[in-house]
Amino acid sequence: MGSKFHAFLYPWFGFGHMIPYLHLANKLAEKGHMVTFLSPKKALKQVEALSLFPDNIYFYYVTLPHVDGLPVGAETTSDLPNSSKRVLADAMDLLRGQIEAEIRDLKPDLIFFDYVDWIPEMAKELGIKSVSYQIVSAAFVSMFLAPGAELGSPPPGYPSSKVALRGHDANVYSFFANTRKFLFDRVTTCLKNSDVIAIRTCAEIEGKNGKQLEDRWNNWLNGFEPCSVVYCAFATHLLFGENGYAYILCSNQRISINIVTSSNYSKTFMLTILSHQSVGCFVKHFRFGSMWETLVSDCQIVFIPQLADQFLTTRLLTEELEVSVKVERDETTGWFSKEGLRDAIKSVMDKNSEIGSLVKRNHEILKETLVNPGLLSGYADTFVEELENPIFKQCGMVD
Structure with missing residues (x-):
């Protein structure tokens, strides 16, 4: 076992970021390291409930x-x-003085962060190593590695042409990129100035199953035929509201639709819903962080990518791994229709569909790899061992 260290974790204040950071906190704490986790007070109950090592994780x-x-x-x-x-982001920036005072007092060895672009500068001033810990796919991170830039460029052929943005996907992506340019600028700065870049991904793709479903949901789902329910889960800030989901109804096929938003229910709820025998299809925008739970379920997968890295995740699973389908979009505008959404669902729900059989077979093969005991922990152990490596001590990372 290498030297013990104290890590300070400052994720972007969104649950899609804080939850993966809590998974990291648990792994570090499991290895005996101390963790200080920065969180807004409003998230108190949600984040503390995910802590598995209260003696080593301080909020x-x-x-x-x-x-x-x-x-x-x-x-x-x-x-x-x-x-x-x-x-x-502006409000989080105003916390700099308060956070710097806390860090001076705690004297951590490492600071993990993602969107807070002033962390590397502050860390260098205090003699602390900064780790840009990205929860998106490696393919998405590679978009920031332009040829000739200080960060270098991705290896030749990576990501593959199947995963890269193109056509109408790029048009829709461009719309969101313009409205969120400040975030992209922040990420570029974070990657450029940090001491270490770490990406939450793996070669095989990770995941694990959830807990028992509550009786009220279990009893309700039991009223439907096996694999007849389409489960839709989207973040509340996406473009379309619940009224738009009425268009998912498929003709000549008995499909029930359960509509929830990712902010209203926990990941445990999502996992248990997906594991119920009546649920046969999962429709989602699919951030990289929510992909794992889906892949270890038996549900067919339908993508409706909306923002940034979701387009690359869609390419990865739909064209590279062929374990899912995506909703087709208009070649000019990039928007999708109710018919396109209906057809995508029918293509995987219809028992006689060739594409449905293909993605189901590929999904089953991938799932066997993902549920292999020790896969996820093996990657996490290797990551922590690298942080414990004596070379970091030589660089002044740990005492």
Whole structure:
């Protein structure tokens, strides 16, 4: 076992980021390292419930200062419409003085972060190593590695042409990239200035199953035929509302639709829903972080990518691994129709569908790899061992 260290974790204040960071915190704590986890006070119950090692994980809670445009009481992305993410970043920036004072007092060895681009500068001033810990796919991170840039460039042929953005996907992506340019600029700065770049991914793709489903949901789902339910889960800040889901109804096929939003239910709820015998298809926008739970289920997968890395995740699973299908979009505008959504679902729900049989077979093969005991822990152990490596001690990373 290498030297023990103290890690300070500062994720972007969105549950899609905080939850993966808590998984990392648990792994570090399991190995005997100390962790300080920065979180908004509003997320107190959710994040503390995920801590498996309370003796080694300390939660440092902050209240976001007011900035123009930030609704009263808003502290995470779940509290904001898609167009207001910049104000959250502005508020998080105003925490710098408070956080720097805390870090000076704690004297951690490492700071893990993703979107807070001033962390590397502050860490260098305090003699602390910074780790840009990205929860998106390696293919998405490679988009920031332009040829000739200081960060270098991806290896030749990576990502493959199947995964790269193109055509109408790029048109839709461009729309969101323009509205969220400040986030892309932040990520580029983070990658450029950090001491270490780490990506939460693996060669085989990771995941694990959930707990028992509550009786009220279990009894309700039992009223449907096996594999006849389409489960839809989307973040509340996406473009289309619940009224749009009525168009998912498929003719000549008995399909029930359960509509939930990712901010209303936990990941445990999602996992248990997916494991129920009546659920046969999962429709989602698919951030990279939510992909694992889907792949270890038996459900057919339908993608409707909306933002940034979701397009690359779609390419990866639909064209590279062929374990899912995507909703077709208009070649000019990039938008999808109710008919396109209906056809995508029918293509995997119809028992006589060739594409449905193909993706189901490939999905089953991939699932066998993912549920192999020790796969996920093996990757995590290797990552922590690298952090414990004596070379980091020589660089002044740990005492």
